[in-house]
Amino acid sequence: LICLACKMPCAPLTALCPAPQILLILTALVVAAAFTGLGIKWAEEWKSARISLQATGPFLHIGTVGGMTLLAWPLASFIYRTRNTGLRVFLLLVYWAAMIALYLAPLGITSPCIMEENQLPPKPALVGHRGAPMLAPENTLMSLHKAVECDVQVFETDVMVSADGVPFLMHDEELTRTTNVQAVFPDRAAQSTAFNWTDLQQLDAGSWFLERRPFPTVQSLSPGDRNETTQQRIPSLEQALEAAKQSNISIMFDLRPENHSDYQNFVNITLGVILQSGIPLQQVLWLPDGFREDVKQQAPGVQQVYGRKRLKNEKEPVLHVNLPYQDMSSEEIREYRQDNISVNLYVVNQPWLYSVLWCSGVSSVTTNACQVLKEMKHPIWLLPSSTYFMIWIVVDCVSFLIIIWAFILLK
Structure with a gap:
């Protein structure tokens, strides 16, 4: 081309x-x-471009300088062959402008992992996204226990209330994806809140995990884990609170669906179960925005977690925020950390992403891959600024010399 x-x-x-x-x-x-199609299909993924560049910026710079340096050979060959002086000058100007921009690019590269070793913040705590969904069916007691084995500090889940007033763990508004409701109740609509607790207990909440294999890790489950998976039932919030209390971990949840006509009653029922469970209230992290003030009055010890950034004229100090990792820059994370605001970002599964957020100083991350992130003892890479400066200068100097050599040699 x-x-x-x-x-x-x-x-x-x-x-x-x-x-x-x-x-x-x-x-x-x-x-x-192709790019248009990818842009439509991966619209959400493009939001990760900024943080991806933070993770790879220094290495992309070195690679791009190397590629542009190699381009000096065909460019010099063409310039010496063509008799069009104007084209020669134009190509040389464009090429050297691009090279100078690349040589100076590190002045604009900001990566949180360019820091001294003694400046590295503590390792972010792990929040199990619906438990450990790569190792067990989501939102089950097995998933909670697997998350505990991964050393998570918080079990993140979703709560709904049955038709007869029993809060239970379920993410989807319909039971179809994570239960065998169509086989047990083929003639009924699968809306989660339309079933009473007795009916919900008849459903298999685990076998779908083995059949659909939502993650590749399902293939490596032991025979014992496979057998335990088939025995999973939908747990009640009371059972989950007891398990969290016994394991000494916190529980963070959304109460769904927020647009339900009886939502205020759902809030009151859920609070009643929490208060009766005996779990220390500081281990309960409350996410729903609806009727938050009522929750503060009835259970002042419950930790309030906000799904938004703090406001300029906040009436009460925000102590915990829970946001998508794309929505917060490294600078904002550091600012919140200095102000003693706990920042949890979701959903973080890749070690490279966890590394960047670790360097940024995030408090915790919600993850599906707790078994992977648990094993990380250090960010994937960490470069002292002096070392990166030295690499930058050496790469630029070597590149410049190679380009000059290419033009002299081909002449």
Whole structure:
């Protein structure tokens, strides 16, 4: 494509295609269409671009400098062959402008993991997203126990209230995905809150995990774990609170569905179960925004967690926030940390992402992969600023010398 764009001799391409310009245009159109399709399909993923660059910026810089340095050979060859002086000057100006920009790029690269070892914040605590969903069916007691084995400090879950007033663990508004409701009650609608507790207890909440294999880790389950999985039932909030109390971990939950007409009653029922459970209230992290003031009055010891950033004129100090990891910059995380605000970000499964957030100083992360992040004793990479400065200067100098050598040699 470079040969075609510069109208350089490219006999092999011309022999294969009588109209290389058409090939170039078609290639450009296909690439544009592909990126458009990816942009639509991965709209949410693009939000991660900034933090991805923070993780890879220093290495991308080195790689890009290396690639542009290698480009000096074909460029020098073309410049010495062409007789078009204007084109020569234009290409040289564009090339050296790009190289100078690359040489100075580290001035604009900010990565939280460029720091001294003694400046590294404590390792972020782990919050089990619906337990340990890579090791057990989500929102079950087995998942909670697996999360405890992963050293999580908080069990994150979702609560709904049955038709007869029993709070239970369930994320979806319908029971279809994580139970066998269609087999047990084929003639009934699968809406979660429409079932009473007796009916809910008849449902198998584990076998779907083995059948659908939502994560590759399901294949490596032991025979004992597979057998335990098939015995899982929908747990009540009371059972989950007891298990959390026995394991000495906190529990954080959303109360769903928030648009339900009887939501205030759901809040009161849930608070009643919490207060009767005997769990220390500081181990309960309350996420729902609806009727939050009532919760503060009835259970002042419950920790209030907000799904938003703090406001400028906040009536009461915000002590805990729970946000998607894309919504907070490293600078904001550090600012919140200095103000003693606990920041939990979700959902973080990859070690590279966990490393960047660790360097940024985040308090905790919600994860599906607690068994992976548990084993991390250190961020994937950590570069003292002086070392990165030295690498930057050496790479730029070597690149400059190679480019000059290429132009002299080919002349």
